Amino acid sequence: MINLFGCNLACICENEINAYTQLISGKRKSSLARLKYIDDVKRSLLGELLIRKIVRENYFRGNAEISFGVNDYGKPYVKDLDAFHFSVAHSGKWVVCATSSQEVGVDLERIRPVDTEIARQHFTEQENSFLTDLSLDRKTEYFFKLWTLKESYFKAKGTGLAGNLKEADFSSMAGASFSYPNEGLYFHIYPFDPGYAVAACGCEKEFSPKVHVVNIQYSDFYG
DSSP: OBEEEEEEGGGSOGGGHHHHHTTSOHHHHHHHHTOOSHHHHHHHHHHHHHHHHHHHHHHOOOGGGOOEEEOTTSOEEETTOTTOEEEEEEETTEEEEEEESSOEEEEEEEOOOOOHHHHHHHSOHHHHHHHHTSOHHHHHHHHHHHHHHHHHHHHHTTOGGGSOGGGSOOTTOOSSEEEETTTTEEEEEEOOSTTEEEEEEESOSOBOSSOEEOOOOGGGGOO
């Protein structure tokens, strides 16, 4: 089953950041040092802490035993856990993580006004045709539905946005769950916090019915 977990930036206070930073990888620490805004620091920090919490609870590893590698496209993985795959996304006040026994991808976007020129550049002719006929409110919702599906698709393939978004066409999608023809990939559009769009993609057909909202506590990483 593909599971989806989420945590809100509010679960870490600004004065706790230094303590939590001692729990993460050296590479992540270096990237945090380059970030200017507190919310950006929290998003990056929580992205790794959420994975570590999931691994500790499901594979009973000490925090110090968890280490990461990256594939040729920069997609991270947990070393020595071949049956554990994950994908992380963050936007606004949320960080989400999809997990699976096979390749998986997830995307999260805060819904906001967009320039329709972006759609013309990155969406297929069929997708743009459908988008044109929608009211303004539905245009925005549909745009982010498509965008999260496309990003989750390329993340599941392991390439991230190195792929061309027009390679994947979702104009014929129907319902919250559907499959992608001839590729053995499945998609699920999640209900979530109003104002956000979330989609996951993976090789497993079953998805958890909702985003499991979890809290991060310092005690999660000891014992």
